[in-house]
Amino acid sequence: MTSLSGHEGRRTAVGQLLFAELLIGSVGVFVHESGQDAVTAVFYRCLFGGLFLLIWGLARGHLRGLWQERALLRGAVVSGVLLVLNWVALFAGMARSSIGVATMVYHFFPFVMLLLAALLLGERTRPADLGWTLLAFVGVVGSADPVRMWRHADATYLVGIGMTLLAAGLCGASLLMSRQLGKQRPFALVMLQCWVGVAMLAGFSSTGVFHAGWHWGWLVGLGVIHSGIVYVLFYSSYARLPVASIAVMAFIYPLVTLVLDYLVYGHRLVPVQFAGLALIVLGTLGVNLKWTLWPAPARRACVPE
Numbered sequence: 462m463t464s465l466s467g468h469e470g471r472r473t474a475v476g477q478l479l480f481a482e483l484l485i486g487s488v489g490v491f492v493h494e495s496g497q498d499a500v501t502a503v504f505y506r507c508l509f510g511g512l513f514l515l516i517w518g519l520a521r522g523h524l525r526g527l528w529q530e531r532a533l534l535r536g537a538v539v540s541g542v543l544l545v546l547n548w549v550a551l552f553a554g555m556a557r558s559s560i561g562v563a564t565m566v567y568h569f570f571p572f573v574m575l576l577l578a579a580l581l582l583g584e585r586t587r588p589a590d591l592g593w594t595l596l597a598f599v600g601v602v603g604s605a606d607p608v609r610m611w612r613h614a615d616a617t618y619l620v621g622i623g624m625t626l627l628a629a630g631l632c633g634a635s636l637l638m639s640r641q642l643g644k645q646r647p648f649a650l651v652m653l654q655c656w657v658g659v660a661m662l663a664g665f666s667s668t669g670v671f672h673a674g675w676h677w678g679w680l681v682g683l684g685v686i687h688s689g690i691v692y693v694l695f696y697s698s699y700a701r702l703p704v705a706s707i708a709v710m711a712f713i714y715p716l717v718t719l720v721l722d723y724l725v726y727g728h729r730l731v732p733v734q735f736a737g738l739a740l741i742v743l744g745t746l747g748v749n750l751k752w753t754l755w756p757a758p759a760r761r762a763c764v765p766e
Contacts, residue, residue: 551628554623598744
């Protein structure tokens with residue numbers, strides 16, 4: 462009976478995570494359809510997401526005793542600044558290249574996190590992981606369509622790719638900080654990061670948003686769905702799933718983005734970009750699932766003479 466209930470719990474967690482990845486894959490469409498600049502879009506993502514998480518956290522008791530945890534509060538401020546700047550850079554990159562291309566380039570952030578952990582925290586990294594990281598970096602180059610960049614890309618496209626790479630670096634740094642801080646209270650950490658974003662961007666958000674229109678629906682959705690519901694689903698499923706399952710399901714996000722970018726905006730990808738995406742997926746799986754790049758040498762049996 463216990464085994465059956467555990468199996469059912471895992472199936473529920475898989476369903477929750479699948480739904481969350483499907484939702485987060487539409488974030489670029491919400492940003493584009495809102496018609497707002499990157500800073501304004503991120504401000505309202507933080508505002509509406511923070512309000513949703515605050516209400517949910519109070520109702521569920523996730524925020525009890527939060528203000529007494531000084532280390533968490535200090536860490537949330539620093540990691541929140543990095544997270545918010547990452548969102549701004551990502552949305553700006555999407556606006557200057559395309560939703561699909563920016564999402565693929567952005568998915569280099571797990572490897573930024575790996576390299577920063579090795580350089581700054583002295584964490585030991587397997588040689589195979591470095592190889593998979595290099596392979597994924599080749600994928601990032603391919604996903605940006607280097608032929609177009611060399612022959613036809615204008616300055617706007619190049620700036621978009623550069624801003625997306627900057628977003629990946631900021632995201633990796635933010636996640637590296639949040640990994641330890643959010644082990645016990647990840648929900649509270651995300652809520653605090655959203656409110657850090659509100660405080661950071663309140664004076665820079667465009668006042669042109671203050672008129673009736675459909676853009677409010679997209680902005681509310683951006684906050685409630687992509688910073689609220691998605692994170693509730695993420696954190697309620699992570700605790701019940703092995704890392705391997707989480708790593709594999711993470712690739713639903715860029716795939717959904719590519720499909721929506723094609724269906725909604727007609728942005729076709731060339732073969733080299735598909736190859737780049739495949740290398741990013743392969744490299745990420747290699748790191749997360751601890752694959753080896755070459756078979757281990759066979760051990761010689763000790764035969765007594």
